[in-house]
Amino acid sequence: MKEIMQKMRAEAARVLSSGEVDLVLGWEKGDLWWQSYPVFIENEKKAELLTWDLFCVPNLAKYLLEEIWHKKRVALFFKGCDALGFNQLMQDKRVDREKAFIFAVPCSGLVDPQKVERAGLHQGLLRVERLGDELTFVYKDREKKTAAPWFYYDKCLTCRYPNPVVFDFMLGEPVPVNPRERFTAVKELEGQNVDARFQYWQRQFSRCIRCFACRNVCPACSCRECIFDLTSPRWLGKATELSENQFYHITRAFHMAGRCVDCGECARVCPVQIPLTSLNRKLIKDIDELYGPYDAGVDPQKVPPLVTFNPGDPAAFLESKGV
């Protein structure tokens, strides 16, 4: 990763000094081990701030909405999942491909701080390093080595596009693609009866504090005016009543149908761990089964199944059989 980080810094300095772009979007290291956050670099001398480590998880694509609006040309770094989100923004005609210069960073998985904490490895931790498939947890006076996949985000373990599908310049070599089955949790839920499923989701949604972080971070949520922000009429009240929480989640899930790129950002940012991935993947799975396999964000030229009509499309909902 260090080698790629050096290249990142060099490339960022190059595109800024040549005037190819006005801004570079990357990640910067914070004071604590899990902190790697988006950084905005306009001066080549600041390129040294860039980092590439096991915690560079925030997707940078959505910041383009604001920056391109300010007529900036922007260079930015994409992992596999980030590139899918960018393509969705393209498909929604919200970003201009010409304005973005994309560096691809093939990604073999990032570390989920919550998994580190659950394993009790967080106290006194200074940093985490990776060599091959092995992680080293570094403390003041000791080190601990373990197998890396144990600590990867679930979304990384099931990732099918770790090599960015859109880019101008590739940093590093493509990584092998070896995803685990992603519908396990959905299938488990599908196996339960309606009451059990309803109860499950009620319990989840009752925890929602309606911070809208899931929406704000989502590359498929790019409406200029969001229905949930409207004040007149106010479709969604501000009280976190269960029925209102359900209204929020069901509406958002439907808006995501055929558009969610399964990047997992919404589930990552949720402070109360609502399993949004299961909700989104249920819709992905249903669409796959009804209209044939489709992966949002892979090819922005492809026509998404829900914006087109084919006379042969199944229409179970017309037969009122229920689900």
Add this chain to the structure above:
Amino acid sequence: MQEIQKARLPQLWEYLAKKAPLYLPQQEDGVINFAPWQEGARVKLESLNTVLPPKSIVFPQWETYLHFTQKARELKLTPTKEPEGSYILFGVRPCDVAGITVLDRVFLQDPVDVFYESRRRCTIISLACNEPDISCFCSAFGLEPGFAPAADIMLWDGDKFLLWQSLTEKGETLTHSLTDLLEVPTPAETESVQCLRETAATVQEQKWGLDGVKERAKDMFNAPIWDSLYRRCLGCGICTYLCPTCHCFDIGDFSRGERGERFRCWDSCMYKDFTLMASGENPRPTQKERVRQRFMHKLSYFPAQHGLYGCVGCGRCVRKCPVNIDITQVIKEAGGSISCA
């Protein structure tokens, strides 16, 4: 001082829950929050901070305070009665007790908030931290991870037992009713409290010096740090909703036909509509002004008004901000000095 064997805690909770609603940290779907105790509850005392602070009990995310009906030209208002009866908060960490003290400054000052006041008639049983997290920095604000002066009863974790000390009359009364469950600790056990307090204070890795921070923060209105912080902010307000001291609220209505209710609910200075006027004018037009407001309020305006910082160093915002906007960086910028243990 007294003590209770950990093995007898379920008995204690069952007894307490019969006296009054009992809230303690419980785990559901992997998330630990304060919730009412029931038979079979998955209590998690050993975890440090809950996701939501106990603020969510004394000042719930939303509550109805008025019902109304409107027929033709006649409007009828029925105020909701303030919540009655007391309850017990068990296992509150010292920073969160201090957080409630901050809320008191806001809601118990004239004009007193009657809803808050009645919810505040609770008994707070605090549990000292033995091993603060790397993101905890309560000591920066003169607080102590091993002691909560504003609690009614203080507990220390001595591995197999909890040491028990009442700090107020309310705490004393409750303690008296528990003679069957509490025991007298050995002198060595009583002494261990001092040791636990000292170790907790030293384990907190970062030693802060906050001299002059609130004065310097006052001059930070035009500081460059806001420019570098705000651009990555998602404007989600997680930092405010999860903060034990943030207390801003909004007012809204539910109405259907002729009937409705008026409620108040948490709001956040990180939201675009927080300062949006009916005219469409917004005095905090970009995320920069909103981010600045949050930190200036905690480090400058609140201390100027109330004499204490609007942050208790619980570290929730540090841990949960999706893009790591970290208040300790702002404190350093304001001249807070830090050295590692």
